[in-house]
Amino acid sequence: MSSMLGNISIRTMGYLEVRPLRLEVLRAGMVNQTVTFDGDDEPTTVHIGAFTEAGVNIGVSTWMHRPFPSEPQLQGLQLRGMATAVLVQGQGIGGLLLHAGMEYAKKVGVDLIWANARDAALAFYNRHGYSTVGDGFIETVTQLPHHQVVTYLVK
Numbered sequence: 300m301s302s303m304l305g306n307i308s309i310r311t312m313g314y315l316e317v318r319p320l321r322l323e324v325l326r327a328g329m330v331n332q333t334v335t336f337d338g339d340d341e342p343t344t345v346h347i348g349a350f351t352e353a354g355v356n357i358g359v360s361t362w363m364h365r366p367f368p369s370e371p372q373l374q375g376l377q378l379r380g381m382a383t384a385v386l387v388q389g390q391g392i393g394g395l396l397l398h399a400g401m402e403y404a405k406k407v408g409v410d411l412i413w414a415n416a417r418d419a420a421l422a423f424y425n426r427h428g429y430s431t432v433g434d435g436f437i438e439t440v441t442q443l444p445h446h447q448v449v450t451y452l453v454k
């Protein structure tokens with residue numbers, strides 16, 4: 300994608316590489332600064348990021364093979380740690396990461412992608428084909444209101 304930022308590239312990245320942006324965007328002003336997730340370093344976990352032409356990381360997303368709790372019989376991919384750098388939010392980079400994750404999901408043949416989504420991001424997920432399901436809850440680490448979202452792959 301070409302934008303004010305020049306060419307943006309989307310590529311997989313290492314699990315240590317995703318942590319600075321997680322900390323900056325997802326833990327700003329929070330007491331709990333945890334940015335490591337169980338399963339980050341599993342061989343089947345994929346981290347997909349966005350980078351400027353100069354190689355600056357401006358977006359992260361993590362895709363883990365985990366069943367969707369409501370439908371454990373289906374093959375699920377859980378999206379975690381979705382964040383774009385504050386200065387570039389609202390420019391379509393999050394959308395590019397969701398698109399790349401969907402391509403990965405198709406390649407590995409899962410049935411669905413799901414996430415525990417912040418309520419502030421629900422419109423973003425809904426716009427990209429994810430449905431909001433179930434009751435809202437307060438997520439432990441962030442103490443922010445969340446809902447689960449899910450999208451199904453057509454096979």
Ligand SMILES: CC(C)(COP(=O)(O)OP(=O)(O)OC[C@H]1O[C@@H](n2cnc3c(N)ncnc32)[C@H](O)[C@@H]1OP(=O)(O)O)[C@@H](O)C(=O)NCCC(=O)NCCS
Nearest residue numbers: 381382383388389390391392393394416417420422423426
């Ligand atoms: C939520 C988040 C990951 C979305 O990433 P993003 O890069 O801002 O996503 P996009 O730019 O693709 O879309 C965001 C909004 O900008 C709008 N947008 C997309 N492209 C745009 C463009 N070229 N110009 C203007 N607006 C645009 C979209 O319509 C979208 O609106 P919506 O939120 O009502 O759906 C990002 O805003 C973020 O990191 N937020 C803080 C952390 C967070 O909440 N993470 C999610 C945890 S579940």
